[in-house]
Amino acid sequence: MKITVPSRLQFLPNMWAAQKSTDASLEGKTCVITGATSGVGLAAVRRIARGGADIVVIARNSEKAEDLRSLLESESGVSIDTVIADLASLDEVRDAAGAILERCPKVHLLINSAGVFSTRRVVTPGGMELAFCVNHLAAFLLTKLLLDRMIASAPARIIQVNSQGHRFGGLRINDVNWERRMYNGYLGYGASKTAQLLTVWELAGILKGTQVTINAMHPGGVKSNIGSNNGPLYRWWSRHVIWHFLKDAKISG
Numbered sequence: 001m002k003i004t005v006p007s008r009l010q011f012l013p014n015m016w017a018a019q020k021s022t023d024a025s026l027e028g029k030t031c032v033i034t035g036a037t038s039g040v041g042l043a044a045v046r047r048i049a050r051g052g053a054d055i056v057v058i059a060r061n062s063e064k065a066e067d068l069r070s071l072l073e074s075e076s077g078v079s080i081d082t083v084i085a086d087l088a089s090l091d092e093v094r095d096a097a098g099a100i101l102e103r104c105p106k107v108h109l110l111i112n113s114a115g116v117f118s119t120r121r122v123v124t125p126g127g128m129e130l131a132f133c134v135n136h137l138a139a140f141l142l143t144k145l146l147l148d149r150m151i152a153s154a155p156a157r158i159i160q161v162n163s164q165g166h167r168f169g170g171l172r173i174n175d176v177n178w179e180r181r182m183y184n185g186y187l188g189y190g191a192s193k194t195a196q197l198l199t200v201w202e203l204a205g206i207l208k209g210t211q212v213t214i215n216a217m218h219p220g221g222v223k224s225n226i227g228s229n230n231g232p233l234y235r236w237w238s239r240h241v242i243w244h245f246l247k248d249a250k251i252s253g
């Protein structure tokens, strides 16, 4: 029996894809990571710490950053540097990049994992729609500001923790802040991930021949904290939406 799901739900069968892992040593490498206090980023940073890399964590919450530092230092014995920045503010992204350029002569690995899903339209103090700002603009700006240092550190690698959320659609280049349409959390999230994916393709072309690679990845369906900012009904509501789309699934064979 074969079940064909609609494109918007392609992330469901992908959840059962085989996991890949590596024991590669990262000694002598410097890794900068966002979103490491939870979920996908936390799993990634624990593995990177086991590999022996020097790690700089960008986090918005200093208490969580300190807890993470203690965890990683006790688990792996590596020393962790932290930079405090709220990625909903592009000024704070610029300051974080400035601090990293001052502290790190080399940057070999950049992982942008920080992300947010909001059922409501939230506007940042800078006037941007929150998901678009955190998921796309902040990741793009940080990447751009660290790019020359990474090229000088090559071989180097950039990972944008993207999503199959780009299948939800929603990107309208003349209304990225959702001022002219009613906001929808899935479409807003999808718009941010689509924009991020488009810039990955663009940067991949620009980086050709530099020995710096950039990839977008979808982590699968991960039981993380994402969406927990939306209140207790969120998980019930998101299941309801999935069932709604699943009615278009086709069963054959």
Ligand SMILES: NC(=O)c1ccc[n+]([C@@H]2O[C@H](COP(=O)([O-])OP(=O)(O)OC[C@H]3O[C@@H](n4cnc5c(N)ncnc54)[C@H](OP(=O)(O)O)[C@@H]3O)[C@@H](O)[C@H]2O)c1
Binding pocket: 034, 035, 036, 037, 038, 039, 040, 041, 058, 059, 060, 061, 064, 085, 086, 087, 088, 112, 113, 114, 115, 116, 134, 135, 161, 162, 163, 164, 218, 219, 220, 221, 222, 223, 224, 225, 226, 227
């Ligand atoms: N979970 C999934 O099934 C799934 C599927 C596809 C793609 N993804 C993507 O995976 C990435 C990680 O998500 P997750 O599932 O691991 O979610 P998560 O557990 O909620 O982790 C999100 C991380 O981003 C940080 N963050 C959020 N807003 C921030 C801000 N304004 N400034 C600085 N840091 C901020 C959070 O910090 P705090 O700890 O301070 O909140 C946390 O470390 C996201 O890009 C998401 O879109 C997830």
